[in-house]
Amino acid sequence: MSKIQHRSLYLEVADRVRELIEQGDLAPGERISEKDLCERFGVSRTPLREALKVLVSEGLVELLTNRGARVMRLTVKMVKDTYDLMAALEGLSGELACQNISDEDIETICRLHDDMLRHYREHNLMEYFRINQQIHESILAASDNEVLQEMYNNLSQRVKRVRYSKKMTDSFWRRAMQDHEDMIAALKVRDGNRLGQILREHLCNKLEVASIAGMIEDDHELSVVNS
Amino acid sequence: MSKIQHRSLYLEVADRVRELIEQGDLAPGERISEKDLCERFGVSRTPLREALKVLVSEGLVELLTNRGARVMRLTVKMVKDTYDLMAALEGLSGELACQNISDEDIETICRLHDDMLRHYREHNLMEYFRINQQIHESILAASDNEVLQEMYNNLSQRVKRVRYSKKMTDSFWRRAMQDHEDMIAALKVRDGNRLGQILREHLCNKLEVASIAGMIEDDHELSVVNS
DNA sequence: CAAATGAATATTGAATGCATAATATTTTTT
DNA sequence: AAAAAATATTATGCATTCAATATTCATTTG
Numbered sequence: 001m002s003k004i005q006h007r008s009l010y011l012e013v014a015d016r017v018r019e020l021i022e023q024g025d026l027a028p029g030e031r032i033s034e035k036d037l038c039e040r041f042g043v044s045r046t047p048l049r050e051a052l053k054v055l056v057s058e059g060l061v062e063l064l065t066n067r068g069a070r071v072m073r074l075t076v077k078m079v080k081d082t083y084d085l086m087a088a089l090e091g092l093s094g095e096l097a098c099q100n101i102s103d104e105d106i107e108t109i110c111r112l113h114d115d116m117l118r119h120y121r122e123h124n125l126m127e128y129f130r131i132n133q134q135i136h137e138s139i140l141a142a143s144d145n146e147v148l149q150e151m152y153n154n155l156s157q158r159v160k161r162v163r164y165s166k167k168m169t170d171s172f173w174r175r176a177m178q179d180h181e182d183m184i185a186a187l188k189v190r191d192g193n194r195l196g197q198i199l200r201e202h203l204c205n206k207l208e209v210a211s212i213a214g215m216i217e218d219d220h221e222l223s224v225v226n227s
Numbered sequence: 228m229s230k231i232q233h234r235s236l237y238l239e240v241a242d243r244v245r246e247l248i249e250q251g252d253l254a255p256g257e258r259i260s261e262k263d264l265c266e267r268f269g270v271s272r273t274p275l276r277e278a279l280k281v282l283v284s285e286g287l288v289e290l291l292t293n294r295g296a297r298v299m300r301l302t303v304k305m306v307k308d309t310y311d312l313m314a315a316l317e318g319l320s321g322e323l324a325c326q327n328i329s330d331e332d333i334e335t336i337c338r339l340h341d342d343m344l345r346h347y348r349e350h351n352l353m354e355y356f357r358i359n360q361q362i363h364e365s366i367l368a369a370s371d372n373e374v375l376q377e378m379y380n381n382l383s384q385r386v387k388r389v390r391y392s393k394k395m396t397d398s399f400w401r402r403a404m405q406d407h408e409d410m411i412a413a414l415k416v417r418d419g420n421r422l423g424q425i426l427r428e429h430l431c432n433k434l435e436v437a438s439i440a441g442m443i444e445d446d447h448e449l450s451v452v453n454s
Numbered sequence: 455c456a457a458a459t460g461a462a463t464a465t466t467g468a469a470t471g472c473a474t475a476a477t478a479t480t481t482t483t484t
Numbered sequence: 485a486a487a488a489a490a491t492a493t494t495a496t497g498c499a500t501t502c503a504a505t506a507t508t509c510a511t512t513t514g
Contacts, residue, residue, distance in 0.1 A: 008468095009467075009468070010468090034495075044468060044470075045470090046273070046468055046469065046470090047468065050277060050280055050467095053237075053284075054284065057280075057281065058284075065233065065496090065497090066476065067477095067496080068495070078373075081372040081373065081375065082374050084319065084372060085316075085378065088315050089312075091315065092315035145308040145312070147305065147309050147382070148311070151382075260465085261466075262465075271498060271499045271500075272499085272500090273498055273499065273500090274498065276467090277497095292467090293466055293504085293506065294466080294507095295466065455514105456513105456514090458512080458514090459510105459513085460509100460512085461508100461509085461511090462507100462508080462510090463506105463507080464505105464507070464508085465505080466504085466505070467504075467505085468501100468502085469501080471498105471499085471501085472498090472500090473496105473497085473498085475494105475496075475497090476495075478493070479490100479491080480489100481491080482488080484485105
């Protein structure tokens with residue numbers, strides 16, 4: 001019998017609201033009516049208000065005193081700043097991973113890399129992205145730094161709702177793939193400085209933002225996904 | 228007539244509790260009794276509980292469902308991890324600062340540097356540290372990346388309460404000062420890569436942790452300041 | 455006498471209620 | 485009729501209340 005730990009209601013509510021924001025069901029800048037959401041979820045205002053405070057700390061909601069809550073607006077600058085930060089964190093994760101990773105985990109990542117290379121050659125962008133993400137997650141996990149992981153995931157969450165125009169040109173893609181070749185080489189010899197540098201400068205950490213920056217003015221809010 | 232924006236009570240309470248934790252009046256691992264704190268501050272449980280959720284997001288408090296709140300314990304590993312992270316962030320701040328900083332602000336930092344050099348020569352550790360901090364803050368400000376600033380300050384807050392044995396040996400101090408000479412040189416020519424590298428590897432971002440690590444076991448909790 | 459059970463107590467989690475600030479509406483005035 | 489003032493309405497912030505969970509202490513049982 002597994003002992004079921006009853007989760008608090010405010011965490012449940014936070015999850016639900018987070019989803020609404022992620023999916024774009026709550027638009028950026030949109031006022032969040034406590035009453036509406038309470039009725040929607042069938043809870044009282046207390047846990048909802050607590051949930052909102054959690055979401056504020058995650059950068060998804062802003063709270064104006066006596067004036068309620070709004071879905072945080074994302075500007076191009078904020079997204080760019082966030083990506084710069086994430087690139088630095090990826091760099092650190094690479095450095096640390098080289099210090100801490102086991103030979104087995106290196107093996108695993110190498111296999112992922114080979115998979116990715118195959119998808120690259122087959123021009124399978126979807127699968128390429130999927131494996132690509134797995135590789136970066138594996139490196140982050142290998143860094144053995146929970147604070148880093150927490151921060152990275154938080155940042156990642158914040159910009160998740162932006163709809164990128166992920167048009168990967170052949171040239172970009174080739175360079176990204178080359179970065180990955182270099183990464184694997186550095187990882188194999190556990191060259192932390194090198195891996196860190198590659199990850200900090202890795203295309204994928206800049207590309208998408210660049211494609212946004214071309215589209216929208218600097219402090220304009222961004223469009224988000226809307227399912 | 229300046230329209231005074233009434234701050235919310237929970238923010239006020241969060242500030243007060245944060246102070247208590249910082250000062251060590253609430254010991255790490257200590258259970259936080261809602262009732263006690265409510266009486267202490269003369270507020271009801273609602274704003275207190277909201278304040279606690281803010282502090283959870285800042286990493287100062289942990290919340291156990293149905294079992295109340297505790298002051299977050301700091302382990303040596305957590306502090307080390309946090310410092311690794313802060314070093315990476317400082318590195319990024321340097322990189323970005325080189326891109327964005329004005330000539331005037333470079334001048335200002337150079338003057339601060341000269342002041343610090345004087346204090347170094349006079350072996351005035353206190354003043355040295357003070358100016359040192361100002362320099363790092365100036366670079367962070369010049370990075371023009373609010374997300375970065377917010378995160379750095381948050382991390383800084385988390386480890387503020389650790390009591391370090393800041394015994395600066397002459398050799399360490401000389402090397403730290405040399406780092407700073409190199410920083411200024413890089414900043415003057417706006418060599419972001421160089422400044423970033425120096426800051427990531429800067430002694431001050433490692434030193435204090437090292438001195439802790441020598442003292443206390445890896446996952447043991449740390450002693451904190453107690454005024 | 456130690457471990458286990460059960461009642462009593464205390465504490466947390468969530469709902470409700472009330473006071474105040476903000477917003478929308480109506481009324482007044484020019 | 486437009487702008488300003490006054491009123492009504494709504495929503496937020498906080499206190500209080502109620503319910504559920506955890507903890508403590510006494511009692512029972514092996």
